[in-house]
Amino acid sequence: MDIKVVLLGLGVMGRNHLRVLTMLKGVNLVGIYDTDDSLLKKLSSDYNVPSITNIERSLEEADAVVIATPTNTHYHLFKLCSKYVKNIFIEKPIAESYEEALEIKNIANNNNIFVQCGFIERFNPVVLELKNIISSENTINADFTRTNKLSNRITDVDVVLDLMIHDIDLALYFNGEINKIAAFGKIENNQIAFASAILHHTNGALSRIVASRMTEKKMRYIHVTTDNLFIDAELLRKEILIHKQTSISQENGSSYVISSIEQQIEVKQQEALLSELQAFINASKGIIGNNIPGEDAALNSLKVCEDIVKEIKNA
Incomplete structure (x- = not known):
């Protein structure tokens, strides 16, 4: 039916x-x-x-x-x-x-x-694949970058509630609840137009998030550092690169040779919406x-947004 x-x-x-x-x-x-x-x-x-x-x-x-x-x-x-x-x-x-x-x-x-x-980013095939990769890793840090000059057409919410909230949700999705926040920003036309936040998760991981309506280039990046990997995820082109350091060697007093490997992960080209x-x-x-993402995810991300906005406006 x-x-x-x-x-x-x-x-x-x-x-x-x-x-x-x-x-x-x-x-x-x-x-x-x-x-x-x-x-x-x-x-x-x-x-x-x-x-x-x-x-x-x-x-x-x-x-x-x-x-x-x-x-x-x-x-x-x-x-x-x-x-x-x-x-x-x-x-x-x-x-x-x-x-x-x-x-x-x-x-x-x-x-x-x-x-x-x-x-919607929860359904981005890059995010789905990234979640699978880091589920078996110990995440040290995740960097999120999201910029879109055209987003300034939205006048009812600032850049934190318009753009940054997506990556706040992903940070919570990847690493769970947060116990400390530091945030900085730029206010333009009485609204936050550029925001940078550092989130400390209770599991020990860090999330660093940048969101901008002032940057001319549209960007959607996630970079994750784990104990074993550096993961470069590009959400617009739908690409994931994994960088691994495999070994360091030296023979007969010669220079050190660092052997590393780069893997490109195939991502399905599925429309997130x-x-x-x-x-x-x-x-x-x-x-x-x-x-x-149900009402709990929406509630948790909104609470973090409000904390970030308060920090920026009170700075």
Whole structure:
């Protein structure tokens, strides 16, 4: 039986959700909604899906909903959707504040609602492969770099909640909870436009994260240092290189010879959003995967974001 889905929000990310949802087997997109009537009319016609004028009436028919509206609407829309629907996908960040996120978690737990937060990088094939590699290693440090000048089009959240939150989630996903944070940044037009943070995990690992709306070059890198490896992961080109030092030798008083090896890991070219929404649809059918970021992941990452923002603004 097809899962009946309602999509709320048709901005840049919402249109990507629309494209993928109309491709997915087992999905019946029963309605789309946006406050921009002309955009709503155009996309309804282009994709041959019904437009919504009454959100509550459409939710009565739905099995699941995708919320891809501006961040400041997430909390109120979740509360509305939770009265009708048991499967709710919310784009990141899950809410504007930790307090709102905590209430979302409580509502979800009390009403047996499945919540998935839109941490799309969890489904990036590079991240999936990297997680497998480091699961058998002792991680010393992980460096995350994420820049995008075009991200300054987003005006409702700063660079920490827009870009850095992805890597905060990955840092928690890789190395668990954090016991110490140091953060620095640059404020532009009353919003944090550049942020750098060092996170100390309770397992002893460090995560160093840089996020920027001021850098002209778009970058998505993860560099991981373990006891045995240096791993260079490029999320845009979907490449992983592993560097190993194999031996140091010296013969008859000559110069030292350092033998090292570089391995390139094959990464499947799978669209992360497609995998993310497939996971949500499966979860809506009761098949919940291990790496799905639920309300706990959303809550934990948002708490770290707020701590980082506080450090930068109080510096």
